[in-house]
Amino acid sequence: MLSLTQLNRNQETDSCPVSMDMFGQTQSVDSTDSDRSSCTSSRSVLSQEHIRKTLWNKIFLEKPKIPSSGELRYLTQLWVSQNEEPQEELYRAENLVPHHRIIEQKIRIVLKLLSFREQHVLVQFWLARVAGKHQLLTTSDQPFGVGVATEELCSYRRDSEQIVFLVDKDHAEEDISPPARVFRRGLPEWTSDLNNYKPKDFPQQDTAIRCNLHGYLSLPVFDSTTSLCIGVIELLMSSKITDFAFEVQQVHKALKTQSLTSPQVSDFTTPNAPNEQRLIELDIVHGILKSVCDSHNLPLAQTWAVSPSTSIVAHEKALQASCSNFNTKCINKDCMSTTSLPFYVRDLRLWPFREACKRQHLDKSRSFVGRALLARGTSYCQDVTELCEEEYPLIHNARMSGLTSCFAVFLHSIAGDDDYVIEFFLPLDSKDGRHVWNLMRTLKHKVEVASRFELGQISPIEFIGPNIKISSTTTANSLAFGADSLDTESLLENVGETDNERDDVIIDAEKSKTIIGAGSHCVKRGRKRKTCSGSIQRAKVEATLDRSFIKLRSLTPFEFLVLKEEVVRRFNLEGKRLRIKYKDEDNDWILITCDVDLALAFETSDRKSISIHCEAD
Template identity: 55%
Template sequence: MMRNEFVLEQPTVPVSGDSRYLTPLWVSVNVEEPRQSDSSQSVAIGSELQANSLYHQVSISCKIRAVLKLLYFREQHVLVQFWSPLFVGKHLRLTTIDQPFGVGVANEELCFYRKDSEHKAFLVDTDHAEEDLSPLARVFMRGLPEWTSDLTNYKTRAFPQLDCAVRCKLHGYLALPVFDPATGFCVGVLELLVSSKLKDFAYEVKHIQQELKIRNLTSPQVFDGPALNVFNKHRKNELDEIYGILKVVCDSHNLPIAQTWMVSPSASYFVHEKVLEKSCSSFNTRCLRKVCMSTAIPFYVRDFRAWPFMLASKNCHLEMSRGVAGRALSSRGSCFCVDVTRFDEEEYPLVHNARMCRLTSCFAVFLHCVEGNNDYVLDFFLNDSRHVLNMVQTLKHNVKVSSRFELGDTSSIEVVDPPAYLSVNRTDSSGSESIVTDTSDPDYADVMDHCPSTNDSIEEVSDNFTIAVMVNVTFNMFVEQFTFPLVHGLSKLKNEVAKRFKLENRLRLKYIDDDNDLILICCDEDLKSALDASGSMNLICLEG
């Protein structure tokens, strides 16, 4: 098919499978397979290095064209084009001339944008201020993806084709670096433009990455776990020990599944409201400007009915302070929920997967590796919530055996929305442990009556129960969040704040009351006044 001087190959539409409901690409046919004669001719004209480079470039272009023919998209108004590095004189530039491209529908707008692209080239071998670079140049030089839900988020000088893109009704944008695994070098950039203002490019990134892999090319994967790549022997030993801890705890208490979470690394860049910012690897706008967590190796699945939940977790990001694992990370402590299926999807994106796999009770605890200075959250699902503290004791014992780790605070466990049948361990005067399930027990009833519905805690101290609250402390422009048992008093609270902000001088804590006045906390009794209706404490820290 000819369209504005382009020769496009008609796609083959599948007759079965999910792909038949999606849009394939009309792919350009102006790339020839590399031939040995091409290399020989180049040697006669120039150096052998030039010949090998030319042969390699043509080979990459042919692989990209083969990839484009295998891609399917959620809408028709889509353009995908490859930008290849090429020496022009002494400088290396990205160009899309004679490089493969594909369109979902061969209309005037997409062909016009493609034509305009062929008149652009971007310098990638010199240093420039970041705002003077195009997205394509940044992606090639950094080796990291860049994307936005709407091209109008870019400043005009940062996106030379912005006016053309808007005129052609293109909004969603994604640029992926393509690597040759044999050399580790970036061999070009795959650019994707669509008419929709997509909130999530996860499907496209995953699909493209899978097809590149078939042709021995790679690109950053969506939802790359932060610990999937083991860089050294020490890190491998660290992860092996965590796996051993998960396995022992699950086997000892018949737990269906346990997972490890880490803060997601900055693995891409996104443009939002004219600002270019680092982002995690989710390619989802719900993660913008947020600290997210993703699952990492290791995990342990004892009940294979929970295997689908593990797979879903690998494709999900949790916002810090959300869900059980997020709360454990933000407090650097521990958290328990008797039934995670009560969460809404905003609070816990895996809620539907938990329901399908019949997973309810969940305990999460913060874990710090002293040697590698790495932070984790261990996430355990229980078949019986009554045995949570027995499980915690086993966990503490196994972590203590290893000098490599420090476990987050488990003396005061934050409990999220505990129902009436939650049970806790108690130790009587003889030292023996028992299980309390009778809600008529005076001590048990008293703690439940006084616990706020969203931030409760239980503490294992003989027959005593204490309440911990969520504390948010602001110092200068920094914020720390953690749980703190009120029974410990103001002095210990100040010590905790000083430790977290690394303060050596004396400090004062204040809170804002209902009249918007700043009130100094002078004694333990004032802590109760600082509590707000939600059961949390919002404080301001001042030195001196």
């Protein structure tokens, strides 16, 4: 161990470069002038005068043990504080170590395990302690670590030691700083640049920026046994970090060694244990994925869901709720995550791809998987590697793994009222659409047997891919999907008969368009156009909802999605689940889920008008 007093005593006899090297600096200085310049710079080792002005006389910094091999030797490990107090020996002898001292010992071990991508870093722990009737959050006399001892880091540390936050439940107005907010909410808070904060939201902002600190991360620390928040780990560094994933994982792994925990990157669950009902449902979903994959020789299946807002980020002078990806790319977006959700890898060569998926969040509004969620239906892509990165950020991983065809379908939990999208990858290098039809039939059967879930609307799948002409035969409650035109004939031979009468739907691709996504390459995509059977001109729809009644008219053939959007608008049903039905010749109510169903509805009337019944919840 080496105290700062001892360090500066050595500095009086040794050259400045040697002293700096003891704190991990690797630079060399040749001339005396360079030595003097280096020692008096804003990032020089602390002078004796500064030491006397601080209360650090009892603080020792323990030198990190640098690994001799492996990646860690290229990273910065912390010089960790060590309080030297005689009472500690008495506590150990009588086996009466106070609880807060036990926590401090654990955190000190945690700090020694951390590694960082830069040297100018400060990590400090804020402990929640009871004082009379109040609960206080303080970093005074608590473990901290520095990548290198500089005047700047010492100055910020000294400023932090003078601050105490009142974090009683009845004092929410005291949440004027990230550590206090993080402790109260149990949610992380971070920013790529401390300039993103308003001064009132970060009182130490001026001090931090003056000390050349910009990247900021604050993580709640939970006791794994009680799930109670015991304090906060605060990290500051000079770099303007855009992705804190590495740092968050480092802290989480180190805390785990001491039976402590904190949120993980892309962690779908909260630190509290998931409820038993949800665990049962997720286990059932896993069983469904495994059964379908084994039945159809599929290499991989996984589950996606909207990632909850589990962190706070300072962005553009405002505090905003964000997902737990700790990446600036996720700010202001509704993200989908597959972490902590059921998956099944049948082909173990695809394990790296699955790991990449766990680290990646998808934009719900633009991604391929998100399309199935928003439509509460299905989506099929013949080759995901031809999409742009905005639509499928995992295209490079898919290419490396040899994955192409992908099918996604919406799944709703009835009891838990949770929404998921399950994603199936067809056999490697397979572009045969017959797999999708057979897969869907098996999946539908498995979900019905499970009884706890319901699939999304079984409608013509939105086809996403290159310019391809598609022709398929479908029925109400059946499936139409994209397939290579060369496979159309064989596809039709294998669809098989269903319980309902069949009707034809022709799906043609429009002229291919070149789409350029931000930060992505250009790809050509054909978009489908659905045409209802028959010639429907001056069509009229009469719709009822409870006791309300509206009339809709169109000079062109109705498309289901257009009709649905108009019904939602006219009945003011935004955000609600809408079901549209019509009566067939047998006076039975038939659910309309696609253009084909709508065409059948017109076929039962005079091709010019239909009456539909709407339900919403």
